[in-house]
Amino acid sequence: xxxxxxxxxxxxxxxxxxxxxxxxxxxxxxxxxxxxxxxxxxxxxxxxxxxxxxxxxxxxxxxxxxxxxxxxxxxxxxxxxxxxxxxxxxxxxxxxxxxxxxxxxxxxxxxxxxxxxxxxxxxxxxxxxxxxxxxxxxxxxxxxxxxxxxxxxxxxxxxxxxxxxxxxxxxxxxxxxxxxxxxxxxxxxxxxxxxxxxxxxxxxxxxxxxxxxxxxxxxxxxxxxxxxxxxxxxxxxxxxxxxxxxxxxxxxxxxxxxxxxxxxxxxxxxxxxxxxxxxxxxxxxxxxxxxxxxxxxxxxxxxxxxxxxxxxxxxxxxxxxxxxxxxxxxxxxxxxxxxxxxxxxxxxxxxxxxxxxxxxxxxx
Numbered sequence: 388x389x390x391x392x393x394x395x396x397x398x399x400x401x402x403x404x405x406x407x408x409x410x411x412x413x414x415x416x417x418x419x420x421x422x423x424x425x426x427x428x429x430x431x432x433x434x435x436x437x438x439x440x441x442x443x444x445x446x447x448x449x450x451x452x453x454x455x456x457x458x459x460x461x462x463x464x465x466x467x468x469x470x471x472x473x474x475x476x477x478x479x480x481x482x483x484x485x486x487x488x489x490x491x492x493x494x495x496x497x498x499x500x501x502x503x504x505x506x507x508x509x510x511x512x513x514x515x516x517x518x519x520x521x522x523x524x525x526x527x528x529x530x531x532x533x534x535x536x537x538x539x540x541x542x543x544x545x546x547x548x549x550x551x552x553x554x555x556x557x558x559x560x561x562x563x564x565x566x567x568x569x570x571x572x573x574x575x576x577x578x579x580x581x582x583x584x585x586x587x588x589x590x591x592x593x594x595x596x597x598x599x600x601x602x603x604x605x606x607x608x609x610x611x612x613x614x615x616x617x618x619x620x621x622x623x624x625x626x627x628x629x630x631x632x633x634x635x636x637x638x639x640x641x642x643x644x645x646x647x648x649x650x651x652x653x654x655x656x657x658x659x660x661x662x663x664x665x666x667x668x669x670x671x672x673x674x675x676x677x678x679x680x681x682x683x684x685x686x687x688x689x690x691x692x693x694x695x696x697x698x699x700x701x702x703x704x705x706x707x708x709x710x711x712x713x714x715x716x717x718x719x720x721x722x723x724x725x726x727x728x729x730x731x732x733x734x735x736x737x738x739x740x741x742x743x744x745x746x747x748x749x750x751x
Contacts, residue, residue, distance in 0.1 A: 392418045392542070394728050395561050395570040397549050397584065399425050400432040401714055402706040403576035404536035405721025410574075410728060411540050418542045418568055420549055420561065422580075426533050429652050431578045431686045434601075435630050436637060437714035438616055439471055439525040441495050442478045444485035449493035451716065451736060458718035459527075466535035469528075472631045474616050476524030477505060479514040481621030487519050497521055511612040511674050524616050526628050527714060536718075549577070552588050554701045572728045576706040578688040579649035590700050592707055593745050597687045598647040599711065600657050601639035602664040602679040603630065609674050610634070617671065625667050636675065638667050641711055647686065656682045687711040695720065697740040699727040705742070 396407045399421035407419040426433045439459070441452045456471075463470050477500075478486050490497050498520040500508070505518040537543060544565070551562040552573055559573040577584055579596035606614060606629070614636055616628045624641035640663060647653065661682065668677035690696055690708030697720060698705050704727045706720060713720070726733050 389566050390418060390568045392416045392568065392570050394572050394574060395420065395559065395568045396574045396576065397552070397561065398575065398577035398580070399537070399543060399545070400430050400576060400578055401533065401717040402709065402720055402724065403574070404533060404540065405717045406574045406576060406706060406724035406728070407542075408536050408539040409721045409725035413725060413729065415729070416542070417540065418544060418570070419540055420547045420563060420568070421543065421545045422548045424545045425537050426530055428654055429686065431688055431709070432529065432533060432714070434529050434683060434685060436628060437527045437529050438618070438626065438628050439527050439715040440476055440521060440616070440618070441523055442476065442486050442490060442519070442521050442618065444482055444489050444620070446489045446492040447736070447739070449489050449495055451719070453493065453495070455716045455719040458722060462532070462535055462718050466538060468531065468535070470532050470535060471525035471527055474524055474526050474629060475509070475613065476521040476616040476618070477509065477512060477514060478519040478521060478618055478620055479516055480619035483517065483519055483620060486620055490521070495523065509613060509615050511609050511614045511672060512617055513671055513673050514617070526616065526631055528631050529714060532717070549584060552584060552703065554588055554703050556701065559702045572702050572704060574704040574706065574724055574728050576724070578707070579686060581688070581705065581707045583649070585703065585705065588703060590703060590705070592696060592705060592742065593691050594708055595689045596647050596649050597642065597644045597689060598652055599639065599642075599644035599685050599687050600660040600664070601637055601683050601685065602661070603635045603637055603681040603683070604668055604672065604675050604677065605634055605680050606636050606675065607634045608676065612674070619671070625671060627671065635680070636672070638664055638672075640667070642687065644687070649686070652684070652686055654684045691745065695740045696742060697723055697727070697737055698742045700742070704728045
């Protein structure tokens with residue numbers, strides 16, 4: 388069956404949903420194509436929760452995170468439920484000073500704690516040195532956020548596989564297993580599938596998919612303690628966060644999983660990664676039983692420099708390369724992608740995420 392719309396969006400993960408919602412709210416007719424269902428097993432946006440933080444070692448990223456809070460608040464008001472749950476956040480590790488300096492330059496309040504002060508206030512976390520307390524962090528209810536974004540998009544078509552995209556200069560044609568969709572513009576947010584989908588259109592999107600693994604431990608034995616979010620900045624980058632509304636705590640290592648093909652994801656547990664996660668609990672959460680009560684695999688869509696890819700080539704807009712830290716920016720990136728799709732002057736920050744940077748650096 389052939390269809391026509393203003394904008395066709397490919398991929399109903401976080402970025403695709405956010406872009407489709409922004410375009411719909413602006414009055415555009417949108418068709419959103421998803422090969423499975425929202426939050427499916429192979430989706431990089433699936434899962435219980437993500438960290439919303441301002442703590443980066445780059446002041447521009449800090450400022451961008453500050454801006455991202457506004458569209459999250461708008462989404463919460465729109466859906467009538469809390470999506471961001473405030474939680475204290477401890478930053479520690481070799482890059483603590485760089486994070487503290489960037490946050491200071493961006494005007495974000497922080498508090499530097501000695502190891503003893505951190506232990507006294509948060510006895511459930513063993514930081515092993517000084518820690519930076521970030522009071523503005525939150526835990527995002529990821530699955531609820533996807534549902535809230537999807538509720539604003541009437542034109543979602545699930546179970547549709549895209550087989551090709553053509554831009555003839557006048558309109559875009561998206562070929563699918565259910566027929567063709569033509570539109571003025573296509574927004575492609577297909578995670579690690581983006582590179583292959585756009586190669587046929589002559590657009591080179593450098594990316595590499597990795598198969599990460601996170602674990603969950605029970606906090607039932609620490610119910611009387613405040614377990615904060617934590618990130619150990621520096622390799623290996625360990626992190627943890629409480630799961631809202633449950634007695635679980637999520638843990639992981641940023642960029643620790645093996646390279647994978649987007650269509651050949653291994654969802655079963657990796658023994659080596661499981662052992663590392665158990666060790667993480669013993670090192671940083673000594674008051675908890677280190678046995679993992681649940682394991683989850685998640686694909687990362689990585690750009691070469693871990694910055695996002697947000698750009699427009701002809702009549703095709705690309706949202707890609709979230710590199711494991713893009714969830715907090717979802718609604719903001721959706722607005723930027725909608726701007727590019729409709730010809731609005733893009734935000735000045737978008738230039739940082741252009742594909743041109745890879746050509747300039749000789750990355751292919």
